[in-house]
Structures are given as structure tokens and as C-alpha cells.
Amino acid sequence: MRKTSDLVNEMLKEAKTAWLVAIVVGFTHETKFVFSSKKHPLELLNQFVQDGGAPVGILRFEKENSTVQGFYRPFAEYEKEEWVQQYLAGLLENAEEIIALSNESHTFPRAS
Numbered sequence: 001m002r003k004t005s006d007l008v009n010e011m012l013k014e015a016k017t018a019w020l021v022a023i024v025v026g027f028t029h030e031t032k033f034v035f036s037s038k039k040h041p042l043e044l045l046n047q048f049v050q051d052g053g054a055p056v057g058i059l060r061f062e063k064e065n066s067t068v069q070g071f072y073r074p075f076a077e078y079e080k081e082e083w084v085q086q087y088l089a090g091l092l093e094n095a096e097e098i099i100a101l102s103n104e105s106h107t108f109p110r111a112s
Contacts, residue, residue, distance in 0.1 A: 019063035025053035035102040070095045
């Protein structure tokens with residue numbers, strides 16, 4: 001697996017031509033997202049990985065007028081894994097909820 005900073009840079013590069021982009025982080029029983037629109041995406045991704053998550057791909061949303069269309073792309077490390085293709089495609093069925101999550105704020109623990 002590449003460094004998390006490389007994955008965040010890949011997401012931010014893709015975000016330049018999209019309405020919203022998110023890294024998909026899979027856990028055993030849940031999925032979390034690192035959104036391109038948030039501050040400190042590297043810190044959040046690092047925290048998710050430390051908590052046992054695996055960054056598997058990117059969700060990309062494009063907006064034209066009032067229509068939003070979603071796309072997915074596994075990271076190179078997972079592009080030949082059929083389960084990842086199915087997993088990411090399934091997430092797009094919840095695009096509205098995922099986009100809503102991008103508007104929620106994340107809090108970061110403060111150093112004491």
C-alpha cells in the first residue's frame with residue numbers, strides 16, 4: 001500500500017475537476033470517508049488507518065445543474081479485486097447520504 005499522503009494527493013488532484021471526491025476507507029463493519037472538501041484530510045485518513053481501516057478507492061461526484069452523478073475507482077492496489085468493484089459500486093447506491101456526510105464537520109482530538 002502506498003503512503004497515505006500519496007492517496008490524499010491523488011484525491012486532491014482528482015478533486016480539481018470534480019464537484020466532490022472522497023477516499024473510501026473500509027472497516028470490518030463500516031465504511032468511512034475522507035472528503036476532498038474537508039480540512040486536514042491527511043490527518044483524518046491517518047487516524048482511520050491507525051484505527052484499522054483500509055483505503056480501497058475513490059468516489060467522485062460530478063454536478064451539472066441539479067443533477068449529481070457518481071463514479072468510483074479502486075486504488076491501483078485493489079483494481080483487480082472484484083469485491084472492491086462491487087463494494088464501491090454498492091456505495092454509490094447511497095450517494096445522497098454520502099454527500100450529506102461531506103457537509104458534517106469532523107472534530108479532531110486536541111493535544112494536551
